[in-house]
Amino acid sequence: xxxxxxxxxxxxxxxxxxxxxxxxxxxxxxxxxxxxxxxxxxxxxxxxxxxxxxxxxxxxxxxxxxxxxxxxxxxxxxxxxxxxxxxxxxxxxxxxxxxxxxxxxxxxxxxxxxxxxxxxxxxxxxxxxxxxxxxxxxxxxxxxxxxxxxxxxxxxxxxxxxxxxxxxxxxxxxxxxxxxxxxxxxxxxxxxxxxxxxxxxxxxxxxxxxxxxxxxxxxxxxxxxxxxxxxxxxxxxxxxxxxxxxxxxxxxxxxxxxxxxxxxxxxxxxxxxxxxxxxxxxxxxxxxxxxxxxxxxxxxxxxxxxxxxxxxxxxxxxxxxxxxxxxxxxxxxxxxxxxxxxxxxxxxxxxxxxxxxxxxxxxxxxxxxxxxxxxxxxxxxxxxxxxxxxxxxxxxxxxxxxxxxxxxxxxxxxxxxxxxxxxxxxxxxxxxxxxxxxxxxxxxxxxxxxxxxxxxxxxxxxxxxxxxxxxxxx
Amino acid sequence: xxxxxxxxxxxxxxxxxxxxxxxxxxxxxxxxxxxxxxxxxxxxxxxxxxxxxxxxxxxxxxxxxxxxxxxxxxxxxxxxxxxxxxxxxxxxxxxxxxxxxxxxxxxxxxxxxxxxxxxxxxxxxxxxxxxxxxxxxxxxxxxxxxxxxxxxxxxxxxxxxxxxxxxxxxxxxxxxxxxxxxxxxxxxxxxxxxxxxxxxxxxxxxxxxxxxxxxxxxxxxxxxxxxxxxxxxxxxxxxxxxxxxxxxxxxxxxxxxxxxxxxxxxxxxxxxxxxxxxxxxxxxxxxxxxxxxxxxxxxxxxxxxxxxxxxxxxxxxxxxxxxxxxxxxxxxxxxxxxxxxxxxxxxxxxxxxxxxxxxxxxxxxxxxxxxxxxxxxxxxxxxxxxxxxxxxxxxxxxxxxxxxxxxxxxxxxxxxxxxxxxxxxxxxxxxxxxxxxxxxxxxxxxxxxxxxxxxxxxxxxxxxxxxxxxxxxxxxxxx
Numbered sequence: 001x002x003x004x005x006x007x008x009x010x011x012x013x014x015x016x017x018x019x020x021x022x023x024x025x026x027x028x029x030x031x032x033x034x035x036x037x038x039x040x041x042x043x044x045x046x047x048x049x050x051x052x053x054x055x056x057x058x059x060x061x062x063x064x065x066x067x068x069x070x071x072x073x074x075x076x077x078x079x080x081x082x083x084x085x086x087x088x089x090x091x092x093x094x095x096x097x098x099x100x101x102x103x104x105x106x107x108x109x110x111x112x113x114x115x116x117x118x119x120x121x122x123x124x125x126x127x128x129x130x131x132x133x134x135x136x137x138x139x140x141x142x143x144x145x146x147x148x149x150x151x152x153x154x155x156x157x158x159x160x161x162x163x164x165x166x167x168x169x170x171x172x173x174x175x176x177x178x179x180x181x182x183x184x185x186x187x188x189x190x191x192x193x194x195x196x197x198x199x200x201x202x203x204x205x206x207x208x209x210x211x212x213x214x215x216x217x218x219x220x221x222x223x224x225x226x227x228x229x230x231x232x233x234x235x236x237x238x239x240x241x242x243x244x245x246x247x248x249x250x251x252x253x254x255x256x257x258x259x260x261x262x263x264x265x266x267x268x269x270x271x272x273x274x275x276x277x278x279x280x281x282x283x284x285x286x287x288x289x290x291x292x293x294x295x296x297x298x299x300x301x302x303x304x305x306x307x308x309x310x311x312x313x314x315x316x317x318x319x320x321x322x323x324x325x326x327x328x329x330x331x332x333x334x335x336x337x338x339x340x341x342x343x344x345x346x347x348x349x350x351x352x353x354x355x356x357x358x359x360x361x362x363x364x365x366x367x368x369x370x371x372x373x374x375x376x377x378x379x380x381x382x383x384x385x386x387x388x389x390x391x392x393x394x395x396x397x398x399x400x401x402x403x404x405x406x407x408x409x410x411x412x413x414x415x416x417x418x419x420x421x422x423x424x425x426x427x428x429x430x431x432x433x434x435x436x437x438x439x440x441x442x443x444x445x446x447x448x449x450x451x452x453x454x455x456x457x458x459x460x461x462x463x464x465x466x467x468x469x470x471x472x473x474x
Numbered sequence: 475x476x477x478x479x480x481x482x483x484x485x486x487x488x489x490x491x492x493x494x495x496x497x498x499x500x501x502x503x504x505x506x507x508x509x510x511x512x513x514x515x516x517x518x519x520x521x522x523x524x525x526x527x528x529x530x531x532x533x534x535x536x537x538x539x540x541x542x543x544x545x546x547x548x549x550x551x552x553x554x555x556x557x558x559x560x561x562x563x564x565x566x567x568x569x570x571x572x573x574x575x576x577x578x579x580x581x582x583x584x585x586x587x588x589x590x591x592x593x594x595x596x597x598x599x600x601x602x603x604x605x606x607x608x609x610x611x612x613x614x615x616x617x618x619x620x621x622x623x624x625x626x627x628x629x630x631x632x633x634x635x636x637x638x639x640x641x642x643x644x645x646x647x648x649x650x651x652x653x654x655x656x657x658x659x660x661x662x663x664x665x666x667x668x669x670x671x672x673x674x675x676x677x678x679x680x681x682x683x684x685x686x687x688x689x690x691x692x693x694x695x696x697x698x699x700x701x702x703x704x705x706x707x708x709x710x711x712x713x714x715x716x717x718x719x720x721x722x723x724x725x726x727x728x729x730x731x732x733x734x735x736x737x738x739x740x741x742x743x744x745x746x747x748x749x750x751x752x753x754x755x756x757x758x759x760x761x762x763x764x765x766x767x768x769x770x771x772x773x774x775x776x777x778x779x780x781x782x783x784x785x786x787x788x789x790x791x792x793x794x795x796x797x798x799x800x801x802x803x804x805x806x807x808x809x810x811x812x813x814x815x816x817x818x819x820x821x822x823x824x825x826x827x828x829x830x831x832x833x834x835x836x837x838x839x840x841x842x843x844x845x846x847x848x849x850x851x852x853x854x855x856x857x858x859x860x861x862x863x864x865x866x867x868x869x870x871x872x873x874x875x876x877x878x879x880x881x882x883x884x885x886x887x888x889x890x891x892x893x894x895x896x897x898x899x900x901x902x903x904x905x906x907x908x909x910x911x912x913x914x915x916x917x918x919x920x921x922x923x924x925x926x927x928x929x930x931x932x933x934x935x936x937x938x939x940x941x942x943x944x945x946x947x948x949x950x951x952x953x
Contacts, residue, residue, distance in 0.1 A: 081522045094521065101515055103522060200522040207752035236526045236754050317554050320565020321519040325618065337616075341558060364556070364747035373749055379640055 003028040004163040008072065010150060011107040011166055015071050016064055022054035022071030022115070029073050029117055031277030033164050039140045041155045041164060044086045044120030045254070053115045062113060069227060070113030075168040078119040080106050081200040085116075089202045090124040090134040093322045093329045093348035103200025103227045105169055105236070106210050112227040117165060119157030125319065125351045126176055126204040127203045128152050129421035130184075130412065131283060133352040138409055141183060143446060147406040150180030153267045156214050157184040165216035167224045169344035171201060174307050174423025175401075178437035181214050182449025183406035184187055185439045187470065188214045189221045192457050193432030194239035196225075197232030203318040205239075208429040210323040218438060218467040222246040241457055249460035250467045257465045259285055259452075260394035274403055279439040281398060282451045286439075287473055290465070295390045295397065299382045303426040306383065309363050309376035310430075316351075353425070355415070384431045388469035391455045396465050399424045399450035401437040424451060434459045436466040479714070480749075481707045483642050484634035484673040484700075487649055488627050489659045490603065490666070490901055491534045496624035497602050497893035498525030498568060498754075500608065503625050505665050513605070519563030524753050527552075531626040532766065534658040535575045535600050538628060540768050542595055542653055544579025551598075551756035556747045561605035561618050569601035569629075571748045573756065576628075582776070583644040584794055593645050593748030594633030603627050622666075632674065634684065639703040643696055645805070646670060647798060651775040654800050670694070672703055676710040676720070679886065685710075688721040690734055693727050702727040706734050720743050778803055786816040795824055801838035813853050822852060826866055830873055842873045850880045852890070858940050864889035893940040895947065898931075902951050905930045916952060927952065 003025050006014065014020050030047050050073065057071035064070060081087045081099035083106075088094045102110070109116075123133040131154030134139045141147035142162035153170030157180035160168055168337060170177040172190035173245040181188030189212050196211040203209060211228060215221040226246040232238045246427045249255070266278045285292055324330035324344025331343030349357070363372035401424060412418045428435035433453050440450040450469065454462030496503055499516035516523045532550065539546045553571040582590050605620035629648060636642045650668060653659040660667050675687035688710070693702050705727075708718055724743075725734040745791035773781070775797045782803075784795035796803050802823060809819050827848070831838060843851075851872070855865045864884070871883045884890050892898060903926060904912055916923040931944050 038478075087521070089521065098519065099520065099522070101520075101523075146715045157539070198522075199524050202521040205752075234526060235524050236751075237524075313749060316747075317556055317564075317566050317749070320556060320558065321521070321563060323558060323560070323565060325560050326518055326563060327520065338562065361747065364749055366747070369747075 004032050007216050008223055011072055012064065012068070012223070020268060021050065022057045022073075025071065026050050026054040026073050026115065026117070029164060032162070033117070036142070036162050039142055039145070039158055039162055040137055041121055041139050041162065042118040043088050043121050043136055043155070044089070047117070050115050050117050051206045055182040057113060057115065067111075067113035068223065068418065070404070072114045073117045073165050074109065074114045074224075075118055075120050075156060076106060076109075076167045077122055077153050077156045077168065077170050079122060079171050080169060081202065082106050082116065082119065085119065087119065087137070087202070089290040090122040090136065091125070091349065091353070092135040094202075094360065095135065097328055099198060099200070104197035104232045108228050108230070109169070109224075112312060114227075119160050120153070120168060121157050121385055122355050123152035123176075125202065125315070126152040126171055126173055126209075126353050127315070127356055129175070129418055130407070130409065131155070131180075132409065133350055135350060140409070141184060141406050141446075144406070145167075146408050147446060148409050149403075150183035150406060152180075153188075153214060154180045157181050157186060157188070157414065160184070160186045160214050165389055167213055167220055167470055169211060169228070170213070170214050171204075171209055171211050171431065172425075173204050173210075173311060174429050175422040177212045178401050178422060178425050178435060178449065178451055179212060181437040182401035182439070182447065182451075185222050185447030186214055186216055187436065187438055187466070188212065189218075189225055189459070189463070190428065190434065191225060191362065191459050191465075192239070192434045193429075194237050195229050195241075195288065195457065195459065197230070197235040197238050199232055199234040203314075206318060207314060208307075208311060210429070212431065217437075218436065218470050219247065219250055221436070222250040222463045222467070225463075239457065244460045245461060246463055250463040252460075252464060255395075255461050255464040257396065257413060257461070257468075258293050258394045259465065260289045260390050261292050261301075262297055262397070262399065262455045263294060265297065265300065266400065267405065271313065271403060271409050273443055274400060277443075277448050277450075278400055281440055281469075284469060284472060288468055290468070293394050295388065295394060295464040297383075297386045297397070297427070299379065299386050301423075302379050303383055303430055304419065304423055306376045306379045306430060307422065307426045308359070309372050310380065312356040312360030313373050313376075314360070314362045316357045316364065319349075319353065319357055323464040324348070340456045354410045380430050383427055386433045387427070387433060387453070387455075389429040395455070395458070395461055399451045401425065401451040405443040405446035405448055428453045433458060434462050436462060438466050440469070479711050480637060480679050481703075481710075482675045482677065482687075483636040483638070483703060485630075485632045485645060486673070487630045487632075487646065487669040488603075488669045488671075489630060489649075489653050489661075490656070490668070491626040491666075492659050493528055493530040493534065493626055495530075495801070497528050497529060497531045497626035499624055500544065501624065505667075505913040507621060509617070510621060513623055516616055517563065517620055518626040518897055523570060525751075527754055527757065528626065531600055532757070532759070534626075534656075535598065535628050536764060536767050536911055537656045537658055537771065538576065538598060538630075538653065539579065540764065540771060541774055542576075542579035542581050544595060544598070544766050545577035547573050547575050547577060548757055548759055549573055549756050550575045550600075550759060552751040552754045553748045554600075554751050557744045559604065559607075560616065560736055561607045561623070563605065563620060563623055563917050567602060567604065568751055568754070569748075570599035574599035575759075581645070581646050582796040583641065585641065585644060588790070590644055591635075591641065593635045593641075596631045598628050598630040601627050634675075639707070642672060642703055643700050646696060646699055648775070651798060651800055655772055655774050655778075658774065666694065666757070670699055672699065672706075674703055674706045674710065676707065676714060686722050688720065688722065688734075689724045690727050691724055691737065698727060698729050701729075701732055702734060702912045705732060729887060744933035775800065782816075786810075788816060788820055790818045792824060796820060799838065802804060805838040805841065805845055805848075807926070809849045809852070812846060812849035813856065815852070815856055818852060818856060819849075822848075822865075825884050826869055830869065834873075842876050843869065847872065848881060854880065854884065858893055858942065859890060860884055860889050860891050861937065861941070863937065864891070875905065877919060888936075888938075890938065891940050892935055892938045893943060895943065896948055897933075898939055898943050899951075901931055902927075902936050902944070903946055905934055913952065924948065924952070
């Protein structure tokens with residue numbers, strides 16, 4: 001049996017029925033991982049520890065109810081702090097960083113019984129759409145090694161696509177879960193802002209960052225999401241709300257859907273393949289007898305410029321702590337304090353990170369704040385209210401995840417072209433809304449994705465429609 | 475220096491709030507622990523950590539706002555103030571910009587000539603303290619202690635309503651007494667629990683427009699506030715008289731040389747790039763919460779003063795002096811428990827007791843003579859068992875020998891007053907018999923010789939005779 005190709009649900013069932021052990025699962029994965037080292041997916045791993053934990057798990061009498069992921073191997077994006085284990089965030093700056101604490105997401109998955117196989121490569125500080133900004137070099141797309149796996153959670157997406165694990169954690173600030181999921185032909189969910197604790201998740205843009213799950217399918221994503229969701233007193237922006245039974249809701253027949261469509265908007269891009277895939281997605285909805293309604297999102301196109309003001313502004317402050325004083329990279333042979341700052345930050349950060357810090361610093365500067373940051377916040381509110389209006393009539397909105405398929409590594413050199421990758425994914429972050437990417441269609445032998453955006457805290461309904469859509473006709 | 479100038483002063487006072495844990499983390503705030511032992515991962519600004527607001531800090535700030543009759547914000551939001559410094563772990567300080575928790579308010583200060591002046595308070599906002607850079611511990615290296623990082627601060631910004639150093643000190647003392655009465659800070663200036671920056675400018679008398687100001691930093695005692703401001707006023711006036719311009723800058727007060735020196739000019743000033751703190755969602759303050767805090771407010775210095783005047787019959791002057799220092803007021807009230815004579819106690823507390831506190835440089839709460847013993851001592855005086863002079867001697871004696879009781883001290887010093895009629899009569903008769911000439915002269919009309927007899931009696935009794943009784947009996951005997 002190829003254990004590594006099983007879904008999370010199949011692994012949970014197999015372990016319960018004792019068809020195989022956790023040790024067998026882990027050993028299987030290790031051999032696959034060692035086989036495919038060239039994909040450059042892991043920044044660090046500890047297979048010995050994973051095997052040890054698998055042994056413990058096999059010997060324990062933990063109930064599946066209390067420990068839903070007992071003995072299940074998984075992969076963390078290297079943005080989540082793992083106590084005593086290197087957490088680099090894809091940066092030279094943190095190449096020597098071993099946090100003395102774990103992220104709440106990491107703790108929750110440990111408590112659920114899962115076993116971490118390794119930490120996945122990513123764009124530096126989650127800034128990138130191709131994984132090429134990583135200090136450790138780009139991850140290669142397992143479906144075609146010339147292609148990007150997407151970013152910034154490129155390692156997490158590639159890990160699932162390459163059968164390194166049945167699911168992985170990721171973070172999504174402007175599409176960093178959904179875009180790589182789409183590029184690698186897997187499912188991904190970014191929940192409502194505040195549903196998953198950000199504690200111990202290294203900050204890029206605090207008001208947009210949200211942790212989530214990448215998995216082979218929506219059902220698996222629902223199972224894992226349930227484990228990492230919930231209020232956390234260590235994150236003041238986390239929401240005090242009960243966590244529904246996502247895995248059950250995902251397959252429930254109780255939900256009624258009206259899917260909002262933006263056909264005219266998609267046509268306005270003048271991209272035939274894009275329109276065609278969107279049209280086919282609508283056809284699938286019709287075949288599934290799901291109600292649809294054309295809606296308007298008049299300010300959607302402003303998302304991109306708004307995002308590229310707010311995210312860099314927040315990142316310019318969030319990344320100020322990397323000064324070479326207390327942790328992380330510290331330059332040697334410095335003359336004075338200023339020199340220590342300049343050299344540590346100059347040598348420790350990559351170019352994309354520096355560029356965004358500079359953009360953000362500029363946008364917040366005296367005399368420019370009103371023109372950039374303040375205005376961007378106003379437009380952000382407009383975009384949010386577009387969705388509020390839309391959700392009066394529909395239960396979710398369907399959009400493409402990306403405008404195209406995974407591109408060749410090194411092929412996009414114009415930063416604005418690269419930023420345009422996020423055009424369909426950013427609005428959900430600006431509105432704090434939950435959103436999924438479901439594999440659908442292909443182009444040039446590479447997968448495409450369809451995105452569903454749900455209303456605040458309505459992950460159950462969102463997972464339900466996403467799952468129906470992914471399964472298609474029975 | 476000509477007298478055509480007037481100075482304008484505003485103060486920014488940083489008060490460390492005495493919450494047990496820090497404003498955005500669970501680390502303790504206690505002063506004086508070993509370096510960096512009271513800084514957790516949040517205080518260190520480690521990657522992925524997040525601030526969570528300590529509600530106690532909000533409560534304490536509201537207390538202050540209510541005490542100065544200020545508007546309390548309905549919505550309290552925080553902002554990031556960005557600048558790089560090694561003892562600022564995150565590279566930004568979480569502070570408040572647009573929605574300070576405390577809005578406009580005012581307090582009254584009383585000046586030396588009894589005049590009362592109202593000083594406006596522009597705002598008071600919450601923020602986190604930075605750590606400390608220690609430059610003299612290692613050669614050519616700076617040490618960082620982050621124990622203080624994240625300690626809650628209330629920054630109280632005044633209007634430029636003060637016109638000299640005396641007013642600035644009176645204002646600072648008033649704020650000090652209010653935060654101490656509210657028990658929101660220990661107010662300890664030498665430990666940095668209260669720190670003060672002063673904005674000073676000079677203008678021609680009668681001018682409406684304010685002159686260019688300088689900001690004085692690092693003034694950490696009442697005495698230095700006065701000295702630093704006075705120095706700066708003189709410096710600016712002499713600049714202006716020489717025809718020079720005042721440069722808007724930040725100046726550091728050097729207490730050792732009693733001078734101020736330039737730290738950075740306006741051009742070099744930081745652009746703090748404030749923006750709303752995304753990690754903390756703005757919180758709502760309800761009118762119920764404000765009302766509850768109002769109801770629970772302890773007695774404020776002004777209220778205490780009024781009570782001393784109205785209920786204890788003290789003069790305005792005495793009541794003010796007693797309530798300047800709340801520990802002194804507290805000692806006063808504790809003394810009154812055992813001796814019901816407010817006027818007598820006031821005189822002694824503001825007089826010899828304060829003098830002895832000053833002499834040994836201790837606060838009233840650390841007095842070597844507690845209020846019970848003090849009351850006992852004053853009772854001896856009130857009951858005329860010892861004289862005023864003797865009381866003073868006993869006070870010094872029991873201060874220096876804390877184990878000594880009042881009665882033992884009086885005995886040891888041999889100061890017990892003679893209030894026995896017979897005993898005094900005996901002494902008086904002896905004195906009269908020894909001075910027949912003086913008696914003759916007195917009886918023939920030389921009234922002022924009465925004083926001579928009193929003096930002789932006191933001398934004969936070694937100062938222990940009760941003066942009142944001596945007077946009474948002498949009058950009877952000299953007829």
